[in-house]
Amino acid sequence: MTSFTGKTVLVTGASSGIGRATALRLAGMGADLVLVSRSREVLDEVRRECEGLGAVALVAVADVGDAESVEAAFRAAATRFGRLHGVVHSAAALSYGRFQDVPREVFDASIATTLTGTANVARSALAAFRESGGGSLVVLGSLLGKISTPYMSSYVTAKWGVHGLVRTLQIEARSTPGTHVSLVWPGGVDTPVYLQAGTYLRRHGRPPPPVDSPEKVARVVVRALGRPRRESPVGVANHLTVTGFRVVPGVFDRIVTPLMKAGGLSRGEVDNSPGNVLGPQHDGEALHGRWGRHWMRPAALVGVAAAAVAANHSLRKRT
């Protein structure tokens, strides 16, 4: 395991899901951290968690869609820690709904966070690395940066753009030794993003199986920080899905909508809303969502305990 002792890493989206898991993993590995998102109170909670693991952590509130607030966060990092060795860009926001049903301001704000936000963070990161002689940028892409699906037009548009931007930066970085740009592209991950998203479908999203944990993605992100890679997929079905999309697009197009309805949307009705696209929803931010195996562990323990009680009961009856 690479040690991050004495290294400073800025993490966007650090208040929830994969960004939060990454910050905690880095804290446990000795890194100093700069925690970025729009929610000061949740970032303060994450800062305390990082400090509990022995890290020094700075909270920098910023909207990644706003280049000036991103620059201010990087300035605060430089003032506090001197130099940045790594940047993990995890912030994103999205909304569900048919393209025509998603209000223009919600579509545009998703793009501003997820695509323009990546450009803003990359611009500041590369400037910081240029000044200090290098560094490692890891950007969270997505399986949806390589395929398409209905009802997620802003996210698919943004993530295809993110993947294109990252590949361009990787090629350009060849002329700046010491600067590295890596892409991590997960499939479904158990984070709050699905409940935090806007919806104009009267349904929440949910991660289609197989679902990985944010901790698993964080391990891949941290590995890419220390040993940069052009691309790191996370998700056993990613390559098969991309192959289907590319090789048999007619079949893919026919089955993707029923599959999305069956596996990618909640059953119950909810009110339409912009979710966290236009502003943060503090209460919904957490490390995990509702779909991970960690929910099964307590259930399994209860099951084992119930089985033990039942076995004990029947044994007593017999004796």
Ligand SMILES: NC(=O)c1ccc[n+]([C@@H]2O[C@H](COP(=O)([O-])OP(=O)(O)OC[C@H]3O[C@@H](n4cnc5c(N)ncnc54)[C@H](OP(=O)(O)O)[C@@H]3O)[C@@H](O)[C@H]2O)c1
């Ligand atoms: N979960 C999945 O299934 C999955 C799959 C593939 C790829 N990914 C990618 O992984 C990354 C992390 O997703 P996640 O699932 O961990 O999401 P999440 O739990 O919803 O976390 C998103 C983070 O981004 C921050 N954020 C949102 N809008 C922002 C803005 N305008 N400025 C600054 N910060 C903002 C949020 O905090 P505030 O709202 O407080 O600002 C939060 O900390 C994203 O790039 C996502 O596309 C996720």
